[in-house]
Amino acid sequence: MKRSWKRLALGASLAIALPVAGFNGYKQLVRAGVLRYNKYDRRERGELKVGSAAPDLTLQMYGGAPLRLSELWASKPVFLVFGSCT
Secondary structure (H helix, E strand, O other), X not given: OHHHHHHHHHHHHHHHHHHHHHXXXXXXXXXXXXXXXXXXXXXXXXXXOOOOOOOOXXXXXXXXXXXXXXXXXXXXXXXXXXXXXX
């Protein structure tokens, strides 16, 4: 009887531990940039760190006109906010 409880406890532990380990592994692969989170995830691997200079990108304004970041930060600091408008 004790042996069956041990097997049941071992089976239950494995049934919980394996999906948790798999999910944690998936999160690490997404965080590392190996896997994409969803079809809109456009993260790439890179060396951008807090405090480092931003790449000189060309952004599109609401009206459709292009704007380079270097045009903005030539005269004043630039603060970029990325988020949802919904």
